[in-house]
Amino acid sequence: MSTISQLVHFPCVSLSSSPPQRQFSPRPSTLAVANRGIASGIACGSRIRHGKPGRCLRPVFRVRAGEDGEGVPEEGEEEPVSGAAAAGGAAVAVAEEEKEEPPKELLEIARLKKELVDSFYGTDRGLRATSETRAEIVELITQLEAKNPTPAPTEALTMLNGKWILAYTSFAQLFPLFARGTLPLVKVEEISQTIDSENFTVQNCVLFSGPLATSSFSTNAKFEVRSPKRVQIKFEEGIIGTPKLTDSIVLPENVDFLGQRIDLTPFKGLISSVQDTASSVARTISSQPPIKFSLSNNNAESWLLTTYLDEELRISRGDGGSIFVLIKEGSSLLSL
Numbered sequence: 001m002s003t004i005s006q007l008v009h010f011p012c013v014s015l016s017s018s019p020p021q022r023q024f025s026p027r028p029s030t031l032a033v034a035n036r037g038i039a040s041g042i043a044c045g046s047r048i049r050h051g052k053p054g055r056c057l058r059p060v061f062r063v064r065a066g067e068d069g070e071g072v073p074e075e076g077e078e079e080p081v082s083g084a085a086a087a088g089g090a091a092v093a094v095a096e097e098e099k100e101e102p103p104k105e106l107l108e109i110a111r112l113k114k115e116l117v118d119s120f121y122g123t124d125r126g127l128r129a130t131s132e133t134r135a136e137i138v139e140l141i142t143q144l145e146a147k148n149p150t151p152a153p154t155e156a157l158t159m160l161n162g163k164w165i166l167a168y169t170s171f172a173q174l175f176p177l178f179a180r181g182t183l184p185l186v187k188v189e190e191i192s193q194t195i196d197s198e199n200f201t202v203q204n205c206v207l208f209s210g211p212l213a214t215s216s217f218s219t220n221a222k223f224e225v226r227s228p229k230r231v232q233i234k235f236e237e238g239i240i241g242t243p244k245l246t247d248s249i250v251l252p253e254n255v256d257f258l259g260q261r262i263d264l265t266p267f268k269g270l271i272s273s274v275q276d277t278a279s280s281v282a283r284t285i286s287s288q289p290p291i292k293f294s295l296s297n298n299n300a301e302s303w304l305l306t307t308y309l310d311e312e313l314r315i316s317r318g319d320g321g322s323i324f325v326l327i328k329e330g331s332s333l334l335s336l
Contacts, residue, residue, distance in 0.1 A: 105147065108147065109144065109147050109149070109310075112140055112143055112144050112147070113144065113313055113333065114333075114336065115140055116137065116140040116141065116144065116325070117167065117327070117333050117336045118336060119133060119136055119137050119140065120137070120167055120168045120325075123168065125166060125167065125168055125169060125174075125191065126168045126169045126170055126171075126174075126175075127175050129168075134170065137168065137323075138323070141308075141315055141323060141325070144308050144313075144315065145307045145308050145315065148307065148308045148309065149309075149310050150308075150309040150310065151228070152228035152229065153228070153229055153306040153309045154225045154227065154228055154229065154230070154231060154306070155228055156309070157197035158197060159309055159310075159311065160195045160197055160306075160309070160314070161195055161196065161197050162194070162195065162328060162329060163192055163193070163194045163328075163329040164192060164193045164194070164195070164314055164326035164327065164328055164329070165190060165191070165192050165326060165327050165328075165329055165334060166191040166192065166193070166324065166325075166326055167325050167326060167327050167333075167334075168323070168324075168325040169322065169323060169324045169325070170321075170322050170323045171318065171322035171323075171324065172322075174191075177191075177206060186208060186209075186210050187208065187209050187210070188206065188207070188208060189207040189208065189209045189214070190205075190206075190207045191204075191205070191206050191207075192204070192205050192207075192329075193205075193326060200222055200223055200224070201220065201221065201222060201223070202220075202221045202222075202223055202233060203218055203219070203220050203221070204218060204219050204221070205217070205218035206218070212245060213243040213244055213245040214243070214244050215240070215241050215242070215243040215244070216239075216240075216241035217238070217239070217240055217241065218238070218239045218241070219235050219237070219238050219239070219295065220235070220236050220237050220238075220239065221233050221234055221235040221236055222234050222236060223304075226303070229305050229306050229307065230303055230304070230305050230306075231303065231304050231306075232301070232302075232303050233301065233302045233303065233304060234300065234301050235295040235300040235301070235302075236294070236295060236296070236300075237292055237293065237294055237295055238292070238293050238294075238295055239290050239291070239292050240290060240291040240292075240293075241290050242288050242289065242290050242291075302318060302319055303318070303319065304316050304317075304318050304324075305317045305318070311328065311331075312327060312328045312331035312332075312333055313325070313326075313327060313328070313331075313333065314326045314327075314328070
């Protein structure tokens with residue numbers, strides 16, 4: 001019986017009607033299986049041979065001895081695969097197909113984010129947005145807020161960590177700041193917000209640049225969690241960064257001012273004559289510490305409601321319903 005229990009694991013073929021040989025023969029040896037329980041466990045590749053009338057049909061199989069003494073299938077036969085194994089393979093294949101295709105919800109969010117960032121083109125962070133463009137932006141923001149993957153942002157503070165670049169806002173008090181970038185030779189390079197969730201600090205920073213120097217203005221604040229979406233912000237100090245003068249002063253060929261194009265070519269000779277002096281001044285000024293001042297009045301507080309948050313995009317609403325759309329530094333959305 002122990003021999004039969006080992007052999008039932010091999011594939012089976014039909015049994016010859018000739019009696020078993022007493023001596024070893026290279027031809028395949030045969031063994032009848034009379035036990036129906038064992039026979040039912042044999043792979044379905046076995047064939048049933050009809051016996052004499054009135055006798056029961058018996059499933060049979062054939063094995064042959066290999067060189068190592070173990071039974072091997074007849075040549076040309078394939079080793080059967082159990083139904084459970086085949087079903088398991090199919091399940092794995094289906095699972096792999098499902099992993100390859102992202103969920104429709106994620107695809108829809110990705111599409112909305114791209115459309116939103118594309119709608120910012122030419123708006124100068126919201127300063128030059130037309131009423132039609134603003135309405136389109138608000139509609140896209142509303143759709144994204146309805147699909148917010150982080151319904152409780154203040155409970156996922158680590159996602160808020162890092163530097164966020166302002167891409168768009170409807171906050172009118174920032175528009176005069178943006179307008180400074182329209183002055184000749186002055187440009188607002190970047191407006192950013194850096195959050196440290198471990199120390200509960202926020203730093204807002206504006207970076208200016210010109211042909212002679214770059215400078216920055218920033219505010220440092222503390223924040224407190226007031227709800228799953230809302231934080232209270234209290235500004236503590238303002239910082240005027242030390243101007244960093246460039247060693248090499250480069251002027252553009254011309255600038256537009258009040259609708260007039262001004263040629264700056266005549267000034268290039270003057271700039272070249274004071275180049276050495278400018279380099280010395282640049283090193284002296286750049287070595288000075290930044291100027292700090294306190295912000296301790298009642299107007300130095302605000303609150304912020306985060307209505308959408310993922311790894312690369314954050315949408316917040318502030319006092320008066322103003323909207324802020326920020327993109328995480330390093331995100332591919334910044335290059336769209």
